Amino acid sequence: MDFGLTEEQEAHRKEFFEVCKELEKKRPPSFVGFEAVFEIDECWEFHLHCAKEFAKKGWLALAWPPEYGGTGTMMDRVLFAEARGYHGIPGADIFGVQMLAPTLLQAASDAIKKEFLPPIAQGEVMWCELWSEPNAGSDLATLATTAIKKGDEYVINGQKTWTTGAHRADWGFGVFKTDPAARKHHNITFILLDMKTPGITVRPIPYMNGGAPFDEVYFDDVHVPAKNIVGQENEGWAVVNLLAGFERSGMSEIMAMFRELEGLVKYCNETKRNGQPLARDPLIRNRVAQLACELQAARAIAYRIADLQNRNEMALMDASAAKIFYSELGERFAFFATDIAGPYGQVKTSRWAPMHGVWEKAFQECFITIISMGTNEIQRNIIAWYGLGLPRMK
Template identity: 35%
Template sequence: MDINYTPAELEFRDEVRAFLSAAVPEDIAAKVRLGKHLDKADHLRWQRVLARRGWYAANWPVEQGGTGWSVVQRHIFEEECAAFGAPRLISFGVNMVAPVIMKFGTEAQKAHYLPRILSGEDWWCQGYSEPGAGSDLASLKSRAVLDGDHYVVNGQKTWTTLGQHANMIFCLVRTDPQAQQQRGISFLLIDMATPGVTVRPIITLEGDHEVNEVFFDNVRVPVANLVGEENKGWTCAKFLLTHERTGQAGIAQSKAALAQLKSVASRELRNGLPLLDDPLFRLQIAEVEMQLMAIEMSTLRILAAVQGGGVPGAQSSILKIKGSEIRQAISHLMRKVLGVHALPFAEEELDYAFAGELLHSDYSAAPAGQYFNLRKLSIYGGSNEIQKNIIAKMILEL
């Protein structure tokens, strides 16, 4: 494939840059660059800006409200958004459950849910992992028992990202406990306002409230909210996970983080010289950058191969492994650059309105908070060890 942008693609990049310069709210861009907390209103405000331009659902078909962009155009858009400091889109609705509904949902489900995702009326979260059922997702225990025209759901989900903001959750539940693990699972859409749903926060190591536990106590879910066939939800789950894992490569975020790393390293001095001039440190940066270039090409190649409507399949596991390792490596190098300035930080520093003295330097709380948060990349979405098993079985046929 030609790794150079065509004149038309360069023109599109200029269009994206002009749009971002004019449309990204200044306070939101500042929060992103400084590593501050983004609240629900910030995300919805940016989503609505994109929706008005018709650029929110980049990977949807045009007839469903999508952009019709090529793989390269989507890559350019994500890269420019990350470089400018635009918020990363919350993927659970637009990039995860929406493709499942489009492929497996009924016409009524498509007509109801897809417009609400575009408008921001529904904020979705993911109900996959459970205590004892994370990477081994097929061992999940949450039950859904048919009772007339409803399923009665009982169980618990955990690590539910931004569940405190969500009004809808897509869940894997066991509907046939006697069947083989994968064959007894169904895919349900559940309104979070339904009686019996409880959300409890999990505070992470850096003091952030990003993830939650979600409990279901005799929650009644209409049968009409079943996506696909009963007991065949594992097909939906695998389809969704390939989209999720491909997105976890995080190429745009890695390129933006690498640019920040180089900028900071050019200012941080060691023995009177910028750390970026140290040949050993430059070698470490070069190694990460070469890996990033390689996975970028692999991502474009894999996505281009399935642009006609397919899914990346087991190749998405390759992207997930290398993408998470690269992002962690960049954050590790940033901590080496900042040294003692990387920690500690005060929780209040993550608030945009904070005007007090920083505890660690003028680089904001971003490096420390991101370092902790990015440790989870090699675990969520299926641990990297599980991804290697998938590659061995599906690609290497071992």
């Protein structure tokens, strides 16, 4: 692919960055790290405010077909994610805008698209992902929560876990066992459901940093209209694979690291140790330079993913490779930054916290991307089996 931007793309990129820069001025000081959106009320309100602002410009429907209110191209979507990531701006619901919408466009019936896409484009409805269960994570197809068809409804019973932001979401997309007698991978259906439906109980999972951005979700005879399925009944596995590809490409995470790198360089220039700025230390210089190179590589990978998606040529392993690279880079970055900051790197909320505690947060959160969306071990399996054609272990 050609990694250069056209004049039109440059102009769009400039506008995305300008709008996000303005929004950054209104960002609450408590908004540090990805989880804040789900943990802190004022951060969630800020997320909703940004969503409305982006909706007015049509940016929540980038690369959608015009009949659903779409504007722009896949590359615009990447450039928009760059701007949001760099300025630390939420507003593009990771579940609704980034995962579900492109999946519906490829896999849902016209009726589902007409009902569910416009509220996503308007920033009115927020979503959560109801996949993982206490005994089904990496091997998701072993899930046990059932959705049994009765007349024109499914009745759902069971439990999901690690559902990010379930306590904030209006709707959820989930996978459920619809034919307990059928063989694995051919017994699962992808269903959309209103989180206010009677019988749903959401319980927070306390997190080690004191917040609770994730939840357990219990289903006790929850009735959902049978029309709310995506794809065919019992063939939800194909939809899972499709959505997983959109989930793992990660441009905003990469751009957030670019901003943090700038902060780190500034810190190294301004902070003296043993009478010398940290930036003079050849070991530190070397590692910062290495990170900067790796970040450029991550950005190039994300651009390539967008190009493949644009041409409908993205394979599951492409997204897996990107996810491994940027998540492990994020971990290396967080470890390095807290290393440089020394004991101050552990400080969260005081004037002594370097960069307003961003590294303390990054250190605690960096493993999230390595586990969530399918662990990196599983991504390596995908690359080995589907990308390199290596044999599976018996």
